[in-house]
Amino acid sequence: MKRYNILFLCTHNSARSVLGEALASTHPSGKFVGYSAGSTPGGKVNPFAAQIAKELGYPESQLRSKSWDEFSLPGAPKMDFIVTVCDNAAGEVCPFWPGNPVTAHWGFPDPSQVQGTDLEKRAAFNEVMNGLQKRLDILAAMPLDKLDSMSLKNIHAQL
Secondary structure (H helix, E strand, O other): OOOEEEEEEEOOOOOHHHHHHHHHHOOOOOOEEEEEEEOOOOOOOOHHHHHHHHHOOOOHHHOOOOEHHHHHOOOOOOOOEEEEOOHHHHHOOOOOOOOOOEEEEOOOOOHHHOOOOHHHHHHHHHHHHHHHHHHHHHHHHOOHHHOOHHHHHHHHHOO
16 A cells, blocks of 8 residues: 655744644554644654654654754655645645645644643644544545545545
């Protein structure tokens, strides 16, 4: 079975995009290899995102905040899908992605901005995780070799 590379982009690559990477890589369908990056990476992964990723079985050694420039370099993995998960990244000019990957925006509020108790913060991260999981479940059920950007964007409308 072909595995599809999916890159989740956000500004700081510390929360939403990291969750996307972990969820895609551990998706029960086995169809995805997840990656994440940011336009201005924050340098560290949010502790709540890291904890959820580890709970999903994603290797802690893979968790790092990185620039999207890494994925436009020669030798970088070729992306099949590129998904922005925050409004800032959706409006930014993205690098050129070799291979013309299918793109979409699945926007979520930034859970790292939630104020309150650790329980309230964790709930915000869980909400993003659940939203990403639903979209990945829909994506996995689609004929991935025939998808275009319009189809990928319509996943958001199906929820």
